[in-house]
Amino acid sequence: MGASEEKTEGLITGINVTPLVDVVLVLLIIFMATAPLIARRALTVSVPRAATGEKASSSLQVTLTADRKILLEKSSFTLVSLSQELKIRQKLEPDLRLTLAAEEGLPYGAVVELLDTIRAAGVKRVALEVRPKAPSSR
Secondary structure, eight states: OHHHHHHHHHSOOSOOOHHHHHHHHHHHHHHHHHHHHHHHHHOOOOOSEESOOOOOOSOEEEEEOTTOOEEETTEEEOHHHHHHHHHHHHHHOTTOEEEEEEOTTSOHHHHHHHHHHHHHTTOOEEEEOOEEOOOOOO
């Protein structure tokens, strides 16, 4: 009996999950490291002219003019007052939609600053207004 008991002690009767856990943890680290890069690429920005585009359904219109005036539905605002106004409207209408129209020649930084203010006010649904591209003659 002693000989048969010694043989069964050396046999592996279960599955070793240590390599599986190692692989899963490495994959988790890779995904955590690449997730911020993927999120940055997900932000799409339309150029001032576009061949295709959909009309936004009822939404607020925010305009940034060439002289950097901010208009909300034709009323003039500063960045601070716009933020306060949008926070109030966001509380009244949680699914608030906003269309941002900026003059074509404006610096990129001015548009990004306005977009940051809109996002900080809690508005999640923002569309950029574009003009239809002239049809090409082929």
